[in-house]
Amino acid sequence: MAGESGGEDVVAEYLGQNPQLAQWVETFRSYCESNKQWVARREFILRNMEAFPTVKPGVSSSSLDRLLSLSMVWANHVFLGCSYPQAVMDKIKEMGEGIKVQDPPVHKTTKDEFTARGKRSASAELEDDSCVKRAKAGPNELDSRPALRTAARPASQKLGPPPQAPAEHQPFFNRLYKAVAWKLVSAGGFGPNLDHFEILRSCVESCKQTLTCVFVPLKDITGLPAGRTQKEGHVCEIRCQTVFMGTGYGRDEAAARAMASKEALKVFQGRKVTVKICRRRYKGKDVDDLMLLDEQPRSQGFPPALSYPFQDEQLEDSSS
Amino acid sequence: MGVPAFFRWLSRKYPSIIVHCVEEKGKECNGVRIPVDTTKPNPNEVEFDNLYLDMNGIIHPCTHPEDKPAPKNEDEMMVAIFEYIDRLFNIVRPRRVLYMAIDGVAPRAKMNQQRSRRFRASKEGVELVEEKSRVREEVIQKGGYLPPEEIKERFDSNCITPGTEFMDNLAQCLRYYVAERLTNDPGWKNIVVFLSDASVPGEGEHKIMDFIRRQRGQPNHDPNTHHCLCGADADLIMLGLATHEPNFTIIREEFKPNKPRPCGLCGQTGHEIKACQGMPREKQGQHDEFANTMPAAEQEFIFIRLCVLREYLARELTMASLPFPFDFERSVDDWVFMCFFVGNDFLPHLPSLEIREGAIDRLVGIYKDVVHKTGGYLTQNGYVNLERVEMIMQAVGVAEDNIFKKRKDDDENFKRRNKEKRKRMKAQQQGPAYLTTGQFAPHALGRRDRPEAVQNARHQACDMRMQSNMVNDGADSRGVKRKADDSDSEPEPEDNVRLWEEGWKQRYYKNKFDVDATDEDFRRKVVQSYVEGLCWVLRYYYQGCASWKWYFPFHYAPFASDFKDIKDMFSDFEKNTKPFKPLEQLMGVFPAASGNFLPPTWRNLMSSPDSPIIDFYPDDFAIDLNGKKYAWQGVALLPFVDERRLRAALADVYPDLTSEEKRRNSLGSDVLFLGKSHPLFDFIHELYRTESNEGTEIPAELCHGIQGRLNLDDDPILPDNTVRSPVPMLRDVSQNTAIGVKFKDPPYPDGFVFKAVLLPGAKIPSKVLKPEDWVRGNGQPWRPQLGFNPNRQQAHLDQSGFRALGYVHIYIFNIINVKTSKKKKKKVEHSCFPEFPVKVVQTFCIFTFTSVRQIRTADISKKQNWRKIGRWFNWSYTGFVSYCNDRVCFVVCLFFKQCITRSLLQSSFPCFYFEQQTVMPF
Structure with missing residues (x-):
């Protein structure tokens, strides 16, 4: 946010030094534009004026109109949620780089709307859903708006699972969902007195897969809140097919594993489970991770990851 | 007006404004169609002078109909349009003017x-x-x-x-059509046809209004012209009221919601595309003989009588003890103005005013409250008094908070009821959870095949157990159950504004306009634009387009409570915009x-x-x-x-x-056409002969007082010149007798204000509604007026006619209280056409019809009709309508709170003949 106000300050200062230019630029403001929108668009115009050498302050010309038009395209995209042909989008993405807009409104395009109304096929639904719902749900979310992503995200762009990964993993978890449901029914329903790990393990194995458990002693975890008195014990993270299912803490490894399994089984209490790509902390950085989620919107973010199965790619990326 | 709910609301609140059209159908003889002779008196028992067609309401359904197969090509579309106009012409039978207006370039606001x-x-x-x-x-x-x-x-x-090739072709085709009909159709012989195609700027209905306004502004206008305007938009009602012409009727297709639409893939009805399964088509009729008939009958037309609406409004708006004299005409204008708050094509409606929630009634209530304080009306001749409007808005603003809260409550109640209903329905549909099978399967009693003795019961029981295991295996039963749960909660769009919660205004401005609540300037800007908009819209309806450039530059409306200090927000519009x-x-x-x-x-x-x-x-x-x-x-x-x-x-x-x-x-320009026998014909013909190029005024006495300026057409339709048919399947008009000439509405000086008043000499049509002070014991029961004619003759059929129609059987039951013991017991008594001696608590009667045709003529299949009839007679209608079979039997059951006699029934349903009394079979 500091950088943002900085950008504004620069613009304001620049305009303060060029009162004539400021006056001229002000004529481009349209009547219905709010201050916030206009300030952003003005920055867009000023930043890109040099790229249109024929634009002379105070003179209207067709190249000025082109610049104005692109500034409107950019503003319409950011503030109204319009999209344009790819060539135009690429152009404004490039031109708009570095301009920061504080909490831009979230709009659904009709395409999202269309799918959200239920006329959808399974795989398309998941991706769209993840974009729309998560955007409001948690801070750990991948930004669904490509043009803004550049501004909001650190440079680690190619990290993490491939975008099609959720769709690939989803069928397995659908099967697992059914298996767990039946298992719980036969065990008398979900409750505290179950052997959660055993249930989860047998279900996963009945679906011809295995669980991966990672254990980390609590004291080895950095960045915990300072006032924490508990220094003993272990934390366990359970994944299956690289998809994160749950984290749990316990006195010993078995207890931690049981707690993590319990957390994982909780996800299966919803109407369905969904694999999504979400942002979470891992070793002090934000990374994209594959998560198994239920439908409930989350009030808080996710616990930090203990392992990162996409590490290799990351290393490759950072080394190249 | 983009408010479909408006018409529904209006027709429910003021049911008597609607009159069903009587349409004479063309007959067919040996495969040759005999056209209807429209020179005959109008079967609706009223004569219309002018018919105005808002053509876009015709073009759309004819080019891409929703309830029948689309025409194959442009030619078929044109023919469909011609036929539609013919149909309307046949129903309305105008005697002076047919005005066809196609939407031209619209004002920027639109x-x-x-x-x-x-x-x-x-x-x-x-x-x-x-x-x-x-x-x-x-x-x-x-x-x-x-x-x-x-x-x-x-x-x-x-x-x-406007501007596309299609519209250009359409204009050409309509010129041909007009020439053809003027030459060949005797019903068109004496009428003047105006064609205002897409090249003339202005929306169709507003071009029509301009024509009416400019005609009635000049001294030769006949103040008792009977206008009939065709179009489905609700704003036509406003426009009609705004003319202050006493005889104004609107004709439109009957409003039929939820008509079944064929699936776009397989062409069958009953499901949408997404649910299409590609099942084989069901046979229509025993040998598929009804394969190509549409399930719904041809769309029928209704008249909306604005003079009746004016009667209703007079009752509703009349206020006693005002500090100024009450003027009904002015209050109508205010009513029209207030309807704009609820919705129009040019402004988004105010968030707190929703027509479904009775917004207009609320406004009228506030209006009647506030008008005592305002000291006058809100509008005059289409000009708004902002000071007074502010008072209304503030009064709405006070209620805003509660409106939003109530809306949320209602919504939640509605959802809850729906959910419960679905649950009930589901419970009804479900069969027993488990049925025994095999030799233990349930058998109907009294059938001839008696169950045999049980053999090897243990084996059978084992089988059944296995079977039920198999059924339950897998995710089946679970899957089904979950699905059912799902259907209960439809995906709801998220609402970030939450108007029902504290802080709604801030959230609204933040979410909709992306501005903070502190941004007072921005809010003022929105309000100012909205105020300008209200002025523009009203002016547009009463005086014509004030500015072609003005538009409302936001996507959302402000709140009513934001209308503060609006008095000086608007002075005038930019002049001479193009x-x-x-x-x-x-x-x-x-x-x-x-x-x-x-x-x-x-x-x-x-x-x-x-x-x-x-x-x-x-x-x-x-x-x-x-x-x-x-x-x-x-x-x-x-x-x-x-x-x-x-x-x-x-x-x-x-x-x-x-x-x-x-x-x-x-x-382009409007064009006027007429046929040889019209009195104006020779005058126009003379203009072409003398090639008089400067504009010429129409002599008022030649054309029912219609005025305007004529100019020669560059490519005119002239008598004895062949008019080429632009549609291959239609013939050229070789013996053309029609003539066409450019027409311009009479001009008025700049700044001229058209007066929104009744013209001197205008006669108000006789009243239709039951007088409020009608005393029932006056000897005669009140006889409602069903059509245009107050003295409508009841039609009677002879015996053979009834045989052809089939009979209506009526069974009347009076429920009387018969005290048998201490408890009151209701007893159903049958057949009481003779007056009943005992005190009748309730009556219900059942009509069964033996032919579908009868039902159609009676228009009985509509529930709302029954309700309407019930209202006339102060009956409590709680009847139901059900088909047994399309052809055999049709049952209507009505419940009345009073004793019903045969004579009363006969007078209320003159269309039926109560021929038989049959003893009920139970």
Whole structure:
């Protein structure tokens, strides 16, 4: 946010030094534009004026109109949620780089709307859903708006699972969902007195897969809140097919594993489970991770990851 | 008006404004169709002078109908339009004027709405095609059958916009049509036809209003002209009221919600595309003989009598003990004005005023409260008194908080009820959870095949156990159950504004306008634009277009409580603004996907990244549901067109227009046509003979007092010149006797104000509603007026007629209280046509009909009709209507709170003949 106000300050200062230019630029403001929108668009115009050498302050010309038009395209995209042909989008993405807009409104395009109304096929639904719902749900979310992503995200762009990964993993978890449901029914329903790990393990194995458990002693975890008195014990993270299912803490490894399994089984209490790509902390950085989620919107973010199965790619990326 | 609910609300509240049309159908004799003779008196027992057609309401259903197969090509569309006009002409039978108005270039205020509609249409079209192909693939993979895909190109309804080739062709075709009918149809012999095609700027209905206004502003106008305006838009009612003509009737297709639509893939009704399974078609009739008949009957027409609406309004609006004299005409204008708050094509409606929630009644209530304090009316001749409007708005603003809370409550109650209802329905549908099978399977009693003795019971029991295991195995039962749960909670769009919670105003401005609550300036700006908008709209209805440039530059309306200090917010509009040229307008309303209607270099401006106006043409956009349920009710978040940049960009491509395109881009003129026997014919013919090129006034005495200026047409329709048919399947008019000439409405000086008053000499039609002080014991029961004629003759049939029709059987039951013991017991007593001696608590009667035709003539199949009839008679209607079989039996059951006698029934249902009394079979 500091950088943002900085950008504004620069613009304001620049305009303060060029009162004539400021006056001229002000004529481009349209009547219905709010201050916030206009300030952003003005920055867009000023930043890109040099790229249109024929634009002379105070003179209207067709190249000025082109610049104005692109500034409107950019503003319409950011503030109204319009999209344009790819060539135009690429152009404004490039031109708009570095301009920061504080909490831009979230709009659904009709395409999202269309799918959200239920006329959808399974795989398309998941991706769209993840974009729309998560955007409001948690801070750990991948930004669904490509043009803004550049501004909001650190440079680690190619990290993490491939975008099609959720769709690939989803069928397995659908099967697992059914298996767990039946298992719980036969065990008398979900409750505290179950052997959660055993249930989860047998279900996963009945679906011809295995669980991966990672254990980390609590004291080895950095960045915990300072006032924490508990220094003993272990934390366990359970994944299956690289998809994160749950984290749990316990006195010993078995207890931690049981707690993590319990957390994982909780996800299966919803109407369905969904694999999504979400942002979470891992070793002090934000990374994209594959998560198994239920439908409930989350009030808080996710616990930090203990392992990162996409590490290799990351290393490759950072080394190249 | 973009408020479909408005008409429904109006017709429910004021049921007597509606009169069903009587339509004489053409007969067929040996395969030859005999046209109806429209010179005969109108079967509706009223004579209309002028018929005005808002043509866009005709063009749309004729070119892309929703309830029947689409015409194959443009020629068929034209023929469909001709037939539709013929039908209307036959019903209305105008005696003086037929005015056809096609939408021309609209004012900027309307163009934003048109733009939004066209962008949506284009998007929906693409989505439909995508969905179709997706579902088609799925269905075929599953082994379903679908008829082969039609190769036909999809008709882009966006071409129904002024400036396109299609509209140009249409104008040509209509000229031919008019000449043909004037020459050959005796019913057209004495009428004047005006054709205002798409090249004349202005919306169709407003061109019509301009015509009426300018005619009635001149001294020769006949103040008792009976106008009939055709069109479905609710704003026609407002426009009609705004004329203050005493005889004004609107004709429209009957409003039938939820008509079954055939599936776009397999063509069968009963499901939507997404649910298509490609099942084989069901046979229609025993040998599939009804295969090509549409399930719904031909759409019928209704009249809306504005003089009756005025009667209702007079009752509602009349106020006693005002500090100033009450003037009904002025209060009607105020009523019209208040309806704009609830919805119009030019402004988004105020968030707190929703027609379904009785917003107009609320406004009227507030109006009657406040008018004592305002010291006068809100409007005069289409000019708004802002000071007084502010008082109304503030009064609405006070209630706003509660309105939103109540809306939420109602909504929640509605949802809860629906959920419960669904649950009930489901419970009813479910059979028993478990049925024994095999030799233990349940058998009906008393059937001939008696169950045999049980053999090997243990084995059977084992089988049954296995079977039930098999059924329960897998995810089946669970899957089903979950699905059922799902259907209970439909996906709800998230509402971030939450108008029912504290802080709604801040959230609204933040979410909708992206401004903070502290931004007072911005809020004022929105309010000011809205105030200008109210002034513009009212002026548009009463005086014509005040500014072609003005528009409301936001997507949302402010709150009523924001209307503070609005008195000085508006002075006047920019003078002498000009409408867009047709092609310029196309650039302003079309999405890039409809660019094919424009010349290549123009089209290029809609898609090239280097175009200086590329921002007008997003290829996808967000729709804010804004608390509504369906996408089409939501707000399309489209950018507005910057007029300066549009014109600058077009200046570069103007030289690329061909001469044909230049012609299409130019402004045209209204054209007047008439036939040989019209008194004005010789006068016009003389103009052509003498080639008098300066405009000539119509001599008022030759044309029922209609005035205007005539100019020679460049390519005129003249008598004895063959009129070529533009449609291959129709013949040329070789013996043409019609003549056409350019027509211009009478001019008025700048600043002239058309008075919104009744004209001197205007006679108010006789009253229709039951007088409020009607005393029942007056000897005669009140006889409601069903049609236009107060002294309508009841038709009678002879015996053979009834045999042909079939009988109506009526069973009347009176429920009387018979005290048997201490308890009161209700007992159903049968057959009481003779007056009943005992005190009757309730009556119900059952009508059974033996022919469908009878039902149609009686229009009995409509529940609302029964309700209406019930209201006339102060009966409590709680009847139901049900079909047993389309042909055999049809039952209506009515409950009355009083004793019903035969004579009373007969007088209320004159269309039936109560022939038989049959003893009820139970």
